[in-house]
Amino acid sequence: MTQRDKWINWSLFVLLALIWGSSFILMKVSRTQLNGIQIGSIRILSAGLVFAPFALFHFRKIPGRKLPLILLSGILGNLLPAFCFAAAIDRIDSSLEGILNSLTPLFVIIVGVLFFQLKLETRKVAGVLVGFVGLVLLGLYSGFNASNFGYAALVLLATLFYGINVNLVNRYLRGLDPLQMATVSLTMVAVPAAIVAAYQDVFSILRHDSGALPAIGASALLGIVGSAIATALFYLLIKRAGALFASLVTYAIPVVAIAWGLLDGEAISLAQFGCLAIILGGVYLVNKK
Numbered sequence: 001m002t003q004r005d006k007w008i009n010w011s012l013f014v015l016l017a018l019i020w021g022s023s024f025i026l027m028k029v030s031r032t033q034l035n036g037i038q039i040g041s042i043r044i045l046s047a048g049l050v051f052a053p054f055a056l057f058h059f060r061k062i063p064g065r066k067l068p069l070i071l072l073s074g075i076l077g078n079l080l081p082a083f084c085f086a087a088a089i090d091r092i093d094s095s096l097e098g099i100l101n102s103l104t105p106l107f108v109i110i111v112g113v114l115f116f117q118l119k120l121e122t123r124k125v126a127g128v129l130v131g132f133v134g135l136v137l138l139g140l141y142s143g144f145n146a147s148n149f150g151y152a153a154l155v156l157l158a159t160l161f162y163g164i165n166v167n168l169v170n171r172y173l174r175g176l177d178p179l180q181m182a183t184v185s186l187t188m189v190a191v192p193a194a195i196v197a198a199y200q201d202v203f204s205i206l207r208h209d210s211g212a213l214p215a216i217g218a219s220a221l222l223g224i225v226g227s228a229i230a231t232a233l234f235y236l237l238i239k240r241a242g243a244l245f246a247s248l249v250t251y252a253i254p255v256v257a258i259a260w261g262l263l264d265g266e267a268i269s270l271a272q273f274g275c276l277a278i279i280l281g282g283v284y285l286v287n288k289k
Helices: 003-030 036-061 064-088 094-101 104-115 122-141 146-172 178-199 202-208 210-241 243-251 253-263 270-287
Strands: none
Touching: 003 036, 003 064, 003 094, 003 210, 003 243, 003 253, 036 064, 036 178, 036 202, 036 210, 064 146, 064 178, 064 210, 094 122, 094 146, 094 253, 094 270, 104 122, 104 146, 104 243, 104 270, 122 146, 122 270, 146 210, 178 202, 178 210, 202 210, 210 243, 243 253, 243 270, 253 270
């Protein structure tokens, strides 16, 4: 790998961290006027509409046998996590969502070992265990109770979906053009998102409730930048640098999310910072060569 390639890879890495780290605060803004299902549907629909013109040209360039996998990647990597994160933001601070999101690389390893024949080394086992110790401690120090534990579980479910998707893309779709995959997958999942949006009266709110426009705008921005553009960049990073390096963006996402949370007046305890350090220590062990 040349020095130029390294610079490109790290530039993609930093840009993704800034985009995805800012996604949680955008969801918080959206949540002031919309529910989680509405936010998720607007996010995916906006991303799909932006990519639809490109998808018309890219669709025929993708082998037909790969289309079901690309649809599955869109569902696992965008559609389902969008609803999970948006629903959880009602009870969990945006900064805490960012911390929980840092478990993604651990799920990449777990899913890879269980379903994609990834070799399991002692160091990786130790990293996964350390990461889950950090998760348990985070739950204790964050005061999760029976009501908001379910919302935290939604975030963990989203990271599991991400872990499956990373392995899926790396194993079966790595040879395809990342922009083609991103445009086609998001356009395909925009169809069910539009149905959900209609069922949730999103279009009626857009026409008749001007007070909800800032929240709808934040959700749309979340989709256009946080889903559409970021998905293309993420697929490109996987293709250029591999699945594990791409998943390392999780190191920086919680830092950006916490910074936004602090600016928005969220309380972040030293114990939560310590739990984040433990989780990221586990991620480091998992990915260390």
